[in-house]
Amino acid sequence: MVSQAEKLLIDVGSTYFKVCTPTSIEQHFRDFNQDILDDLMSKCGDTISRFDKQDVHICSSANGGLSTLIIGITNSFSLKYATNIAFNSGINIIDTILFQNIEDYSVPSDLIDVVIVVGGVDSHSNLYSEKIFSYLDQLNYSNAVFVGSTQDSQSMRDNIENLVVLPNIIDDKLHIVEEHLKDYLTNLYQQDIEGKEEIKHLYEITSNQILSTPYVVNRALPHIETRVSVANPFILLDIGGATTDIHYSKDLVDENIVTENEYDRLVFKRLGVYKSRQSLILAAQSNEFVYELLLHLGVTENIYNEQTDKATKILMQLAIFLVLCKMSHYRQSYVNLRLLQINSIVLTGGITKVLSQDEVETIIAFFYRKILSSGHNPVAVMDSNYDIWTLGTKV
Amino acid sequence: MSLLQEEREIILSNEYVDSFDFAEVSEFVSNASKDLFISHHFAKREKMLVQPRGGFPTYQQQYALYEYFVDANVDVLPLTIDSNTRLNDYATAKKMLRLSEENDMDMLNGYPLVTHGYRTTRKMITHFDKPVSLRHGTPDARLLIETAIASGIFEIEGGPITYLLPYSKNFPLDKAFLYWKYVERVCANYSELNEPINRESFGPLTATLVPPSITIVIQLLEMLLSLEEGVKSFSVSFAQQGSMNQDIVTGAVLKKMAKHYAEEIDCGDAAINLVYHQWMGAFPTNQDFADQLINLSTVIASMVGADKIITKTRQEATGIPTKEANAKTVADTQYCLRILNGLPSVVDEEEEEMLTLQVKAIMEAVFNDPADTLWRKVFNSIKNGVIDVPFSPHIINQNEMITIRDAGKNIRIIERGNVPIPDRCYEYEKSQCDLSKDTTSIVNDIIHDIGIMQW
Numbered sequence: 001m002v003s004q005a006e007k008l009l010i011d012v013g014s015t016y017f018k019v020c021t022p023t024s025i026e027q028h029f030r031d032f033n034q035d036i037l038d039d040l041m042s043k044c045g046d047t048i049s050r051f052d053k054q055d056v057h058i059c060s061s062a063n064g065g066l067s068t069l070i071i072g073i074t075n076s077f078s079l080k081y082a083t084n085i086a087f088n089s090g091i092n093i094i095d096t097i098l099f100q101n102i103e104d105y106s107v108p109s110d111l112i113d114v115v116i117v118v119g120g121v122d123s124h125s126n127l128y129s130e131k132i133f134s135y136l137d138q139l140n141y142s143n144a145v146f147v148g149s150t151q152d153s154q155s156m157r158d159n160i161e162n163l164v165v166l167p168n169i170i171d172d173k174l175h176i177v178e179e180h181l182k183d184y185l186t187n188l189y190q191q192d193i194e195g196k197e198e199i200k201h202l203y204e205i206t207s208n209q210i211l212s213t214p215y216v217v218n219r220a221l222p223h224i225e226t227r228v229s230v231a232n233p234f235i236l237l238d239i240g241g242a243t244t245d246i247h248y249s250k251d252l253v254d255e256n257i258v259t260e261n262e263y264d265r266l267v268f269k270r271l272g273v274y275k276s277r278q279s280l281i282l283a284a285q286s287n288e289f290v291y292e293l294l295l296h297l298g299v300t301e302n303i304y305n306e307q308t309d310k311a312t313k314i315l316m317q318l319a320i321f322l323v324l325c326k327m328s329h330y331r332q333s334y335v336n337l338r339l340l341q342i343n344s345i346v347l348t349g350g351i352t353k354v355l356s357q358d359e360v361e362t363i364i365a366f367f368y369r370k371i372l373s374s375g376h377n378p379v380a381v382m383d384s385n386y387d388i389w390t391l392g393t394k395v
Numbered sequence: 396m397s398l399l400q401e402e403r404e405i406i407l408s409n410e411y412v413d414s415f416d417f418a419e420v421s422e423f424v425s426n427a428s429k430d431l432f433i434s435h436h437f438a439k440r441e442k443m444l445v446q447p448r449g450g451f452p453t454y455q456q457q458y459a460l461y462e463y464f465v466d467a468n469v470d471v472l473p474l475t476i477d478s479n480t481r482l483n484d485y486a487t488a489k490k491m492l493r494l495s496e497e498n499d500m501d502m503l504n505g506y507p508l509v510t511h512g513y514r515t516t517r518k519m520i521t522h523f524d525k526p527v528s529l530r531h532g533t534p535d536a537r538l539l540i541e542t543a544i545a546s547g548i549f550e551i552e553g554g555p556i557t558y559l560l561p562y563s564k565n566f567p568l569d570k571a572f573l574y575w576k577y578v579e580r581v582c583a584n585y586s587e588l589n590e591p592i593n594r595e596s597f598g599p600l601t602a603t604l605v606p607p608s609i610t611i612v613i614q615l616l617e618m619l620l621s622l623e624e625g626v627k628s629f630s631v632s633f634a635q636q637g638s639m640n641q642d643i644v645t646g647a648v649l650k651k652m653a654k655h656y657a658e659e660i661d662c663g664d665a666a667i668n669l670v671y672h673q674w675m676g677a678f679p680t681n682q683d684f685a686d687q688l689i690n691l692s693t694v695i696a697s698m699v700g701a702d703k704i705i706t707k708t709r710q711e712a713t714g715i716p717t718k719e720a721n722a723k724t725v726a727d728t729q730y731c732l733r734i735l736n737g738l739p740s741v742v743d744e745e746e747e748e749m750l751t752l753q754v755k756a757i758m759e760a761v762f763n764d765p766a767d768t769l770w771r772k773v774f775n776s777i778k779n780g781v782i783d784v785p786f787s788p789h790i791i792n793q794n795e796m797i798t799i800r801d802a803g804k805n806i807r808i809i810e811r812g813n814v815p816i817p818d819r820c821y822e823y824e825k826s827q828c829d830l831s832k833d834t835t836s837i838v839n840d841i842i843h844d845i846g847i848m849q850w
Contacts, residue, residue, distance in 0.1 A: 175790060225398060231405035232570065233535075249570065251535065256565040259778060259791040341483050343405050374486065375410045 008051040015241025037201040056206040061213035066113035073119030089185035112141040125151035220392030227387035234344035241274035348383035411485040432590035433526035434628035450475030450505035452495040463722040476531040477505035513545035520547035554617035557597035572770040583625030591628035599634035602675035607645040608753035622662040632670035646699035671701035678711035780813030
């Protein structure tokens with residue numbers, strides 16, 4: 001066995017897994033015909049067996065992400081606050097419903113992992129009526145949480161089965177109170193990851209809690225300058241096989257509403273280069289600039305049909321472009337960043353093993369020129385040795 | 396290469412910077428005229444320095460303003476920065492500057508320093524050979540400060556708290572601390588080459604019923620954050636509060652405490668100076684009244700023993716002042732200072748004791764925060780309301796403290812919120828006020844206080 005202070009760090013993604021010892025780091029493409037644990041042991045068994053269970057730390061983003069539907073009273077407060085908390089907990093928002101118009105909304109047919117009901121400050125009551133209960137009766141969901149006015153909590157509890165009631169996320173000064181709902185959602189996310197059969201088996205090699213990868217990366221960011229040369233404000237892109245995570249400095253957002261955490265994060269669930277390949281291609285095909293981008297890269301749309309290394313490279317470059325588009329004013333979305341103020345764009349994950357610095361920078365320059373009509377040129381920083389992830393697991 | 400230098404190179408590779416030459420800038424600072432350094436003038440202690448405010452979009456307008464100021468016998472020239480540059484929106488600043496130049500109409504409310512660049516601005520600064528003070532209000536001032544120092548501007552106003560809590564709704568405060576740490580380090584490094592670069596905190600804060608204990612604590616903390624990074628010349632400041640006695644007491648306690656806490660962190664060798672702002676609240680629209688208010692402020696600054704006074708103009712209530720009005724204030728203030736002789740020394744021991752106790756209690760609470768660095772202790776203290784700035788629009792500020800004026804127009808704390816005001820002081824503060832009024836009347840008094848100097 002190795003000495004006690006040394007740790008083995010394992011990250012299980014949807015496409016790759018990586019294993020980091022104090023002296024080495026290795027990355028392997030997953031064999032989807034095998035259970036994760038079997039695959040891991042067959043490729044890195046010798047390394048893993050050198051460590052005690054308590055020294056093995058695992059995080060995973062494989063198929064991670066819960067879905068939520070939020071019902072609130074106003075767009076400016078309850079829905080806005082709950083949306084922010086849900087996104088920062090790594091939850092995918094299926095829809096947000098303004099209660100006053102609830103009868104106009106269709107009922108989603110998919111199973112919703114968690115329904116969030118929110119609205120009002122604590123001095124107000126009777127904000128909801130029977131309509132919400134009949135809507136929920138038609139909805140297929142696993143969990144429900146109420147984070148609205150405390151005066152309404154009893155009536156909500158009486159009418160909604162297995163409702164979890166947490167403190168109001170809006171305080172008397174209309175500020176956001178995020179910690180309770182965030183903890184609840186993060187724990188649900190955690191349970192979801194742990195509940196997956198394949199992940200459960202990983203507890204045979206670790207006695208530590210398995211964490212979600214975006215959470216681990218996010219908590220490394222305040223200390224990032226100790227590992228890579230980066231200047232704030234920056235964004236970090238983690239482009240994976242199934243999802244793309246973006247972490248960003250909060251001063252890049254006009255509508256910052258929280259006082260904790262220097263960095264927020266968003267997870268784009270269907271933007272990846274392997275498992276989400278088809279939805280990435282679909283997104284690319286519907287972007288009016290991608291044709292020009294492909295020309296710029298010296299390829300045609302036929303690349304989408306190829307299964308070559310070059311095709312993977314192009315898809316990764318497209319993913320960078322598309323995620324930047326999603327965060328810009330070109331696409332109005334949950335959050336639009338002030339991209340002209342970014343000093344560094346950090347890339348981590350498998351992408352750093354596939355693309356060179358030049359290949360990344362050409363996309364960034366193309367994006368700024370075409371979408372923002374600017375010569376702004378943030379520095380691309382490649383976290384090729386997974387330093388940020390390693391740092392996050394140690395914080 | 397140091398981490399700071401790596402960061403500097405990224406910051407200065409900005410597309411709006413025309414190739415920053417680090418070596419040339421260092422050489423310029425090393426050989427710069429001593430007269431450009433306000434720290435040099437402070438050290439001579441010849442008189443209270445007079446500094447107006449002012450910034451115009453174009454080079455020509457700014458140059459003309461400086462000519463007026465010099466004719467009016469100004470001691471320190473101002474360079475007030477436009478709002479777009481303050482918010483790091485250099486693209487808009489550039490567009491608006493071009494429109495201002497082409498249309499002979501001001502499309503910016505200040506001088507877009509980053510857009511003009513340091514090579515151009517330096518010509519103007521070195522021509523006048525007077526110290527220039529940078530007035531901005533920027534949470535992320537890294538690029539602006541690099542450009543300013545390279546231009547020959549050796550006094551930098553601001554700080555992570557005083558340039559954020561009064562001005563911003565939601566810029567993350569933790570980021571502001573880190574950005575200002577960069578500024579302090581750059582100022583400290585350049586200070587080794589010639590006379591010290593002076594850093595100045597912005598004491599007026601929201602200029603709305605801020606009690607002296609909060610003003611002083613924030614001044615002291617920004618001073619400590621600056622000194623711990625190696626800055627050797629720092630100005631604490633505050634604005635006219637509405638009561639001459641309270642101003643005199645505030646000045647005395649602020650000077651005493653600044654020296655005390657600087658020595659506590661082994662920075663007793665740093666030069667600490669006191670700056671007084673003429674009335675920062677709503678000005679009378681009657682320009683004759685405005686002149687009276689300005690003169691009264693000058694008298695109080697003398698009573699307080701300020702090292703520098705920052706002036707307003709008779710046009711304050713109506714918009715951005717003309718260069719003529721601005722120069723008039725400078726001339727009037729210089730005249731007033733010349734004829735102010737034989738001022739009595741006023742000491743109010745009871746008030747000084749009460750204020751000192753409050754300041755020490757809040758400072759102790761900040762230092763007792765378990766965080767490992769001073770900036771994080773301060774950050775936590777603002778977050779949990781140990782430091783609470785009345786009427787700050789920022790989401791992190793607790794806004795639990797309530798203050799009103801007593802019969803002598805002193806600002807008093809009647810609700811302390813989470814601020815650890817000692818019980819004895821709290822009772823004293825409340826005992827000075829008429830609290831028999833109903834809540835509505837008190838709220839009305841607070842609202843009407845905004846216009847206290849109107850007539």
